[in-house]
Amino acid sequence: MKIRFSESSPNSSNSPAGLISDIASSKPHGRETWVEYYGQGFVVKRPLTDFGEEKRIKWLQKQHLTRKHIEEILWYKGLNYSVSYDVPEMKHVNDEEVAVLEERAPGERLTKQFYDSLSARRQTKIQNGIAEFLSDMAQLRPVKESRQKLSERFNFAQLDKFLSTRGGLWLDQEDIKFTKKVAEQVSKFEYDTTLVWAHRDLNPGNILYDLDTWKLSFIDFAEANYDCVYHDIFYSALNNELGISAKIFNKFLKLYGKKQPNLAIDPVQTAKIAYMNGALRVLRRLNYIGKRARPNPANEKSQKNQNLMKSWAKEEVEKLKAASL
Numbered sequence: 001m002k003i004r005f006s007e008s009s010p011n012s013s014n015s016p017a018g019l020i021s022d023i024a025s026s027k028p029h030g031r032e033t034w035v036e037y038y039g040q041g042f043v044v045k046r047p048l049t050d051f052g053e054e055k056r057i058k059w060l061q062k063q064h065l066t067r068k069h070i071e072e073i074l075w076y077k078g079l080n081y082s083v084s085y086d087v088p089e090m091k092h093v094n095d096e097e098v099a100v101l102e103e104r105a106p107g108e109r110l111t112k113q114f115y116d117s118l119s120a121r122r123q124t125k126i127q128n129g130i131a132e133f134l135s136d137m138a139q140l141r142p143v144k145e146s147r148q149k150l151s152e153r154f155n156f157a158q159l160d161k162f163l164s165t166r167g168g169l170w171l172d173q174e175d176i177k178f179t180k181k182v183a184e185q186v187s188k189f190e191y192d193t194t195l196v197w198a199h200r201d202l203n204p205g206n207i208l209y210d211l212d213t214w215k216l217s218f219i220d221f222a223e224a225n226y227d228c229v230y231h232d233i234f235y236s237a238l239n240n241e242l243g244i245s246a247k248i249f250n251k252f253l254k255l256y257g258k259k260q261p262n263l264a265i266d267p268v269q270t271a272k273i274a275y276m277n278g279a280l281r282v283l284r285r286l287n288y289i290g291k292r293a294r295p296n297p298a299n300e301k302s303q304k305n306q307n308l309m310k311s312w313a314k315e316e317v318e319k320l321k322a323a324s325l
Contacts, residue, residue: 032059038101042091045100056098062222063093063100069221076136084129085216105217107210112241114209126209127244129216131251134232138196138256141226146195148228150280156187159283162290169293170310175317179286182279182320189276191269193228200227202236229256234274240281240319245274278323282316289313 032051038044047059067090074087088103108114115123160180167176199206200223208217232238233252239245249270289309297303 032062037104041104043102043104045102047098060093060095060098063090066090066220066222066224067093067100069224072140073137073221076140080136080139082132082136084125085133085218087218087221105208105219106213107208107215107217109204110207110209110216110242111204112243115242115244118209122209122214123244125214126216127247127251130207130238131248131255133216133218134199134248134252135255137199137224137232138229141197144195144226146193146228147190148193149190150276151187154187154280154284155287156183156283159183159287159290162287162293166290166293166295169295169306170289170313171317175314179283179317179320183283186276186279186283189272191273193230193273195226196229197224198227198232199224200231202232202238204237204241207237230270230273230277235277235281239274239278249274275323279320282319285316286313289316 032048034046034048036044036046045063047056051059070087070090074089076082077085077087086105088105090100090102092101094100110126115126118126160183163171163176163180163183167179171179199218199221201220202218206218206220208219209215210217230249233245233249236245238248289312292305292309294302294306297306
């Protein structure tokens with residue numbers, strides 16, 4: 001039977017609160033998706049309304065791929081009796097309406113403010129749950145070996161051009177010199193690593209924690225793919241925002257190491273990899289800021305935006321200094 005999301009709620013066809021036409025319950029989720037609460041315990045996801053036909057088709061293809069990834073992790077989760085986390089099931093993908101019906105993940109977004117407000121016991125449970133989830137993800141596909149070159153993952157020349165020509169608008173010469181030095185170190189850094197199946201988008205919006213059940217939920221598997229074994233831990237919000245990557249990595253090794261006994265981990269090299277990937281993330285943000293540098297703001301609003309960007313740029317450089325090896 002084909003389910004038409006525009007006709008009824010999965011719980012009650014007579015309940016106005018369950019209809020996706022309830023605009024008050026709608027909100028954007030990320031850069032591509034509009035979420036509409038659909039009855040109790042479900043959401044309908046659609047592409048943003050300004051998407052053309054080509055973008056809508058690509059969005060739909062991504063949802064089919066996401067559904068496949070979710071089914072894989074749910075299968076392994078059941079096989080491994082993992083109980084510390086949940087992954088909401090994608091119930092239906094409606095090609096005709098270009099919409100997805102998905103279980104609604106309970107809980108709050110795992111922001112730094114929310115995480116810091118929790119007890120030490122809850123924080124430990126969260127760390128254990130994330131480690132278990134990442135261990136399960138890593139075991140979904142056969143491992144691969146790879147030589148990682150950070151020079152291939154970022155346009156260092158573009159950042160250098162910004163720092164040399166317009167960096168002085170927002171940063172003093174000492175900060176510019178320091179940032180260039182870090183960028184040079186990162187651009188030359190290479191390392192051998194094990195590639196595993198990874199989530200690759202662990203931002204606070206994709207990790208939810210339920211205060212009632214003490215459980216985590218992980219959502220949005222559209223970017224799932226092979227990446228280095230460190231990626232989801234050190235090159236994500238777990239490191240750059242929550243600051244708990246080291247604790248999670250140690251727990252991850254205990255779980256994943258049982259399955260991969262030949263996984264060689266050098267603590268000194270691991271720390272360097274974590275720093276370089278974290279620094280690369282900051283350099284990406286500085287490059288993003290640099291693209292928006294305006295020597296002569298056209299109006300008051302533009303000037304306000306430039307001031308915000310200047311403050312942001314300074315904060316990013318301070319992050320580099322604080323994490324310096």
